[in-house]
Amino acid sequence: MELIDKLSILADAAKYDASCASSGAPKRSSRGKTGLGSSNGMGICHSFTPDGRCVSLLKVLLTNFCLFDCQYCVNRRSSNVPRARFTPEEVVRLTLSFYRRNTISGLFLSSGIIRSSDYTMEQLIQVARLLRETHQFRGYIHLKAIPEADPRLLEEAGRYADRLSANIELPTLTGLKTLAPEKELDTIHSAMSHMRQRIDAANDDAERDAKRLPRSANPKRMAPRYAPGGQSTQMIVGADATDDRTILQSAQHLYRDFRLKRVYYSAFSPIPERPAGLPQAAPPLLREHRLYQADFLIRGYGFRAEELLNAPGNLDLEIDPKLAWALAHRDDFPVDLNRAEPAMIARVPGIGLRSVQRLVDLRRLRRIRYQDLVALRCRLETLRPFVVTQDYRPTDAQRDSSRLRQSLTQPQPAQMALW
Structure with missing residues (x-):
C-alpha cells in the first residue's frame, strides 16, 4: 500500500x-x-x-x-x-x-x-x-x-x-x-x-x-x-x-x-x-x-x-453552567464587588478569572464603579442582575429568576458594526 x-x-x-x-x-x-x-x-x-x-x-x-x-x-x-x-x-x-x-x-x-x-x-x-x-x-x-x-x-x-x-x-x-x-x-x-x-x-x-x-550548568547533569x-x-x-x-x-x-x-x-x-x-x-x-x-x-x-448538578441528570443546554448555578442560588446574589471574596466574585456570571484579579487589584486603590466593568469588557448583559458596585445596584425585577432566565436566553437582535 x-x-x-x-x-x-x-x-x-x-x-x-x-x-x-x-x-x-x-x-x-x-x-x-x-x-x-x-x-x-x-x-x-x-x-x-x-x-x-x-x-x-x-x-x-x-x-x-x-x-x-x-x-x-x-x-x-x-x-x-x-x-x-x-x-x-x-x-x-x-x-x-x-x-x-x-x-x-x-x-x-x-x-x-x-x-x-x-x-x-x-x-x-x-x-x-x-x-x-x-x-x-x-x-x-x-x-x-x-x-x-x-x-x-x-x-x-x-x-x-x-x-x-x-x-x-x-x-x-x-x-x-x-x-x-x-x-x-x-x-x-x-x-x-x-x-x-x-x-x-x-x-x-x-x-x-x-x-x-x-543557570550555566550542563543540562546533562540535570x-x-x-x-x-x-x-x-x-x-x-x-x-x-x-x-x-x-x-x-x-x-x-x-x-x-x-x-x-x-x-x-x-x-x-x-x-x-x-x-x-x-x-x-x-x-x-x-x-x-x-x-x-x-x-x-x-x-x-x-x-x-x-x-x-445537585441531582442526577444532564447540564442545561439553554444556558451555560455558571449562569445556571447563579440562577439556582439567587440568595447568594447580588455580590458587592467592593467587599466580596475573590472566590465569590469569580462565581458571578460574566466575570472571568482575569477580571477578578484586576477588580481585586483595583479596589485596593479605590471603590469599584460600574464603568470599571465596562472598561474590563465583562459581559454586562449577563452580570448586571448579580453585582453591586459603588454606583450601581440591580432592580427588584432583575432578581426574579424565571424572568431573568427568559431575558438571558431569548435571541438578541443583531447590531450593525460601526467600524
Whole structure:
C-alpha cells in the first residue's frame, strides 16, 4: 500500500480521539467522505497550549488493526473498515516531512492494539526514540499510553514524549464492562497512577536541580524529564446512558487523584454497522460544549460537580453552567464587588478569572464603579442582575429568576458594526 493511502486511512481513523484537539473541531463522522482527521488538512489537528497558542499536530494511528472489540470504536476487531499499518520509520518520515514544510509543530500518535499491549507500546516508543535520538527532533510529541502495557514501557515513553494520555473512554465500570469488556478500569487507573508518580518525581527533581545548580550548568547533569506536559484522557459522551453529573464526578476524581492536565469530552459519533446497544443518533454537540464549560469551572473556578448538578441528570443546554448555578442560588446574589471574596466574585456570571484579579487589584486603590466593568469588557448583559458596585445596584425585577432566565436566553437582535 502506498504511503499516501495509509495516511488517508490512519489519519481518518485517528479523528475520534479528542485528547489532544480543541472542542471546536469540525463535525466528526465516518458516514460519507467528510474529510480526514479533525481539521482542515490530511491528519492535521489543532491543539491549544495553556497560554492560548494554537498549534498544529500530525494526528495519526500507527495502525487501525486492533485485538479489542470495543463497541463504540470504528476500529474495533469486528468492524468492516479498510485497515492499514505504518512502520515506525514511515511515521518518522511523515512527521519530519510535514515539520520541514512548517505544516505542523509536532506529532500525536495513537494505535490499535496489535499482537499484544507491550508490542504496541514498544512500536509507539520506537517512533519517539527515532525522532528524538536519531533525528534530534525537538518538536512536540504526544504518545498514547497503552494501560495494559508493562510499567517499564510507560516509564520509557515518558522520557521521549511531551505528554502521555491513557483514555478512560467511559466514566463508569458498568459502561466499560458493557461496551468494552476487554478493558479494565482498575488497569487504566493503575497506569494513570504510575504516570502521575513519575511526573511528580521528575518535577521534584527538576526543582531540586534548579535550586542546586547555576543557570550555566550542563543540562546533562540535570535530572531527566518525564512527560513535562503531563497526562490527559478522553471520555465519550452519549455512547451509553451515563448522565453529565456522573461524567463530571468522574472527571473531578481524575483531576484530584491523578493530577491530569485535561479531561477531553468527545460526543459519540454514529459508526458504520452500528452494534446493538449503541444509540442510533449522536448526542447534541452542545452537550459536549456544556461539559467543557463545566469542566473549566471545576478546574479553574473552584466549583464541584455536585454544585453544578445537585441531582442526577444532564447540564442545561439553554444556558451555560455558571449562569445556571447563579440562577439556582439567587440568595447568594447580588455580590458587592467592593467587599466580596475573590472566590465569590469569580462565581458571578460574566466575570472571568482575569477580571477578578484586576477588580481585586483595583479596589485596593479605590471603590469599584460600574464603568470599571465596562472598561474590563465583562459581559454586562449577563452580570448586571448579580453585582453591586459603588454606583450601581440591580432592580427588584432583575432578581426574579424565571424572568431573568427568559431575558438571558431569548435571541438578541443583531447590531450593525460601526467600524
